[in-house]
Amino acid sequence: MTSYIARDVTPLERRFALSPTGARDLKRGILYSTLLNLTFILPSVFVFIFFSDFLRPAFGRGEAKYGWQLYLILALAFTLVTAVVSYLQYSSTFMAVYRESADRRIRVAEKLRRLPLSFFGRHDLSDLTSTVMADNTELEHTFSHAVPQLFASIISVVLITLSLCFYDWRLSVALLAPLPLVVLIVLVTRRMLRGRFQESYRLKRQVTEDIQQGLENIREIKAYRGEQAYLRALDHSLNVLEEEMIRDELLASVCMNASVVLLRLGLAFVAILGASLLQAGTLDLMAYLVFLVFGSSVYIPIEEVLNYSILLSYLDVRISRVRQIEEMPVQTGKAEVTIRRYDIAFDHVSFAYEPGREVLHDISFTARQGEVTALVGSSGGGKSTIAKLAARFWDIEEGRITLGGRDISQIDPEALLAHFAIVFQDVVLFNASVMDNIRIGRSGATDEEVIEAARLARCEEFVSQLPEGYDTLIGENGQKLSGGERQRISIARALLKDAPVILLDEATASLDVENETLLQQGISELVRDKTVLIIAHRMRTIRRADQVIVLREGRITESGSPEELLAQGGDFAAMVALQMKEREEIAEKINK
Numbered sequence: 001m002t003s004y005i006a007r008d009v010t011p012l013e014r015r016f017a018l019s020p021t022g023a024r025d026l027k028r029g030i031l032y033s034t035l036l037n038l039t040f041i042l043p044s045v046f047v048f049i050f051f052s053d054f055l056r057p058a059f060g061r062g063e064a065k066y067g068w069q070l071y072l073i074l075a076l077a078f079t080l081v082t083a084v085v086s087y088l089q090y091s092s093t094f095m096a097v098y099r100e101s102a103d104r105r106i107r108v109a110e111k112l113r114r115l116p117l118s119f120f121g122r123h124d125l126s127d128l129t130s131t132v133m134a135d136n137t138e139l140e141h142t143f144s145h146a147v148p149q150l151f152a153s154i155i156s157v158v159l160i161t162l163s164l165c166f167y168d169w170r171l172s173v174a175l176l177a178p179l180p181l182v183v184l185i186v187l188v189t190r191r192m193l194r195g196r197f198q199e200s201y202r203l204k205r206q207v208t209e210d211i212q213q214g215l216e217n218i219r220e221i222k223a224y225r226g227e228q229a230y231l232r233a234l235d236h237s238l239n240v241l242e243e244e245m246i247r248d249e250l251l252a253s254v255c256m257n258a259s260v261v262l263l264r265l266g267l268a269f270v271a272i273l274g275a276s277l278l279q280a281g282t283l284d285l286m287a288y289l290v291f292l293v294f295g296s297s298v299y300i301p302i303e304e305v306l307n308y309s310i311l312l313s314y315l316d317v318r319i320s321r322v323r324q325i326e327e328m329p330v331q332t333g334k335a336e337v338t339i340r341r342y343d344i345a346f347d348h349v350s351f352a353y354e355p356g357r358e359v360l361h362d363i364s365f366t367a368r369q370g371e372v373t374a375l376v377g378s379s380g381g382g383k384s385t386i387a388k389l390a391a392r393f394w395d396i397e398e399g400r401i402t403l404g405g406r407d408i409s410q411i412d413p414e415a416l417l418a419h420f421a422i423v424f425q426d427v428v429l430f431n432a433s434v435m436d437n438i439r440i441g442r443s444g445a446t447d448e449e450v451i452e453a454a455r456l457a458r459c460e461e462f463v464s465q466l467p468e469g470y471d472t473l474i475g476e477n478g479q480k481l482s483g484g485e486r487q488r489i490s491i492a493r494a495l496l497k498d499a500p501v502i503l504l505d506e507a508t509a510s511l512d513v514e515n516e517t518l519l520q521q522g523i524s525e526l527v528r529d530k531t532v533l534i535i536a537h538r539m540r541t542i543r544r545a546d547q548v549i550v551l552r553e554g555r556i557t558e559s560g561s562p563e564e565l566l567a568q569g570g571d572f573a574a575m576v577a578l579q580m581k582e583r584e585e586i587a588e589k590i591n592k
Contacts, residue, residue: 016147017139017323019103025096026148032089033152038159039085041297042078049074094144101140108132108322114330114413116394130205131325135318142315150308153301160298164291170277171291174269175298182259186306189255190313196248201317203241210234252310259306267295331395333412339404339419342369342500342531344390349399351389359385360554363399367547369500372532374542376575377551383535384424386551387503390533391420403501421494425506427486429478434463435470437478437489441496450496457492459485502527504534539576548572 012023050071109132120128165172214221214230221230270291277283344367351360360382367373367390375383388394389401392408401408408416421441429437438450438459445453451470454460462485466472478486494502536542543562550558550571558570565572 014323015319016143017104017319017326019100019107022096022100022103025092025100026143029089029093029096029148030151030155032085032092033148034155034159035085036082036089037152037156037301039078039082040300041160041294042082044293044297046071046074046078047293093148097140097144100143101136104139104322105132105136108136108325111325111328111330115325115328116331119328130208131321135321138318139315139322142311142318146308146311146315149304150312153304153308156301157298157305160294160301164294164298167290168283168287171270171274171283171287174273175266175291175295177269178262178265179302182263182302182306185255185259185262186309189252190309193248193252193310194313194316196244196251197314197317200241200244200248203237203244207234207237207241210237256306256310260303263299263302263306266299267292270295331392331413333408333410333415335412335415337406337411337415339406341404342419343367343402343404344501344531344533345400345402345405346386346390347400347402349389349396349401351385351394351396351398353394358554360389363554363556365547365549365556365559367531367533369531370529371546372527372534372542372544373547373549374545375533375535375549375551376537376539376542376572377557380553381551382554383551384505387505387533387535390501391422391503392416419499420501420503421497421499422503423487423490423494423505424503427478427490429474429481429486429489431473431476433468433471433473434459434466434489437474438492438496441493442498445496450492453492453496454489456495457488459488459492462488500530502530502532502534504532504536506535506537539579550575 010020010023012018012026013020016023016026018026112128112132161172161176164175210233214234221227274283274288274291278285278288346363346365349360349363350358352358363382363386365373375386377383389396390403390408392401392411392413395409403411403416403419430440434454435447435450438454439445441453442449447470454463454470462481463469463472472480474480478489481489534542534545542548545562548558548560548562548565549556550565552571558565558568558572560568562572566576567573
């Protein structure tokens with residue numbers, strides 16, 4: 001069962017892909033950012049009080065009433081208030097955003113861990129890495145520097161504008177007269193930039209994919225002398241990205257600077273209108289001075305709103321990617337399930353990686369506990385797909401797969417995999433010691449148990465030659481080891497886990513004949529009294545199988561014991577005969 005476990009989310013959580021805690025922190029950040037914006041007016045208030053008192057004699061209002069002590073107290077009080085609000089604003093934005101960013105990375109990683117493998121088939125590694133790292137870094141920067149300030153600036157503008165309107169609505173209208181045109185320019189710019197930001201992001205992701213592809217395939221590039229062609233292609237991608245980013249920055253800067261210039265014309269309107277009203281005797285000089293002093297303060301939060309609104313268009317691309325992952329359906333099921341027998345049964349199973357491209361057609365068979373079931377057939381026949389479906393790496397649309405009679409779609413994937421030990425041809429190792437890589441099979445295993453599993457998997461010979469033995473770091477994905485050595489570590493993991501169900505996909509493909517023969521003894525320990533699904537092209541690997549399932553183009557063509565299938569003279573017998581013929585031809589060439 002694949003489902004998305006949803007909960008009620010607030011508009012703020014959904015809009016910015018926040019957790020409930022992150023949404024609460026954002027509200028606090030908006031509050032303190034608003035207060036901080038209002039404290040920026042305090043210097044203007046100080047100047048206004050000073051000049052109002054200083055100019056009293058000039059207006060015939062008597063002598064100045066306040067001494068320097070009051071101004072000193074006001075300066076200290078305003079400074080203290082600004083310092084306290086700044087501290088609260090920093091804690092509620094920067095520190096809270098860093099915590100939310102860490103939580104978001106963990107949420108995304110946890111979600112990726114629970115997603116079905118079908119999701120990863122549609123997304124490459126660089127794309128997902130970009131979401132976990134680069135996208136979250138950009139969100140962290142934007143939320144700490146822009147989003148709370150954007151809302152705070154809007155609130156500040158409204159409060160300051162209302163205050164000025166109560167003082168004199170005519171000058172307030174003049175001060176904000178250019179604002180409708182400025183807002184129109186910004187909305188048009190945002191609309192233009194939204195599509196351009198998406199294209200810019202796509203190009204940046206393409207460059208990242210090109211670089212990663214080059215690193216992953218460096219051996220093939222060098223082997224076929226493709227360095228120059230690769231570098232030319234990468235250079236072209238970088239140039240296209242650079243040109244796109246320059247155009248975006250140029251468009252944004254031109255529109256924003258034009259908006260700021262237009263907005264500042266409001267102060268000129270105030271000066272002209274105020275002088276006219278003052279001359280007509282319908283405006284008090286102090287009111288005129290108030291607007292001249294405080295007018296520029298109104299523009300600061302407005303300009304911040306304009307800048308942050310453009311930045312939010314860029315942020316939307318990142319938010320949508322994080323939200324896309326967080327809203328993906330996950331595989332669910334019962335976490336506590338009692339299984340007494342471990343027969344695996346496929347009951348009329350059909351499966352497609354993509355709609356309309358079915359790779360398995362009406363598959364039915366049972367792999368019984370205590371027996372080895374071998375899957376054979378040509379490449380692309382569906383053998384590996386069957387093994388992965390048995391472990392619920394994907395969910396099927398048609399049919400039913402059971403483990404001990406229980407439908408595996410009703411079992412939590414992690415609870416299900418606790419019963420499986422898996423050795424695939426593509427081994428994944430970590431840049432850790434040999435000991436730690438084997439101990440992944442069972443985290444609580446002692447060193448002695450790890451070494452015993454390594455001995456059964458024939459790891460002792462090459463481990464003894466490593467500089468620090470079992471404590472040697474083997475490099476990223478085991479790059480310091482050969483393919484056969486990496487495969488043996490993978491088998492040692494499975495031996496250590498000692499699970500009741502074993503999946504072996506070309507487990508000995510990377511080994512020579514001598515080591516394969518020796519390793520079969522270790523595998524015989526692994527599969528004893530277990531349910532075993534084994535995939536192999538070498539017929540000698542499955543000669544002791546209890547049941548052989550022959551697959552061709554996603555369909556079962558034959559099934560039975562090796563002896564029964566050889567007697568039938570069908571596909572299995574033809575495969576065995578072909579391999580024997582090839583072996584004889586090789587031996588004949590060697591003898592010559």
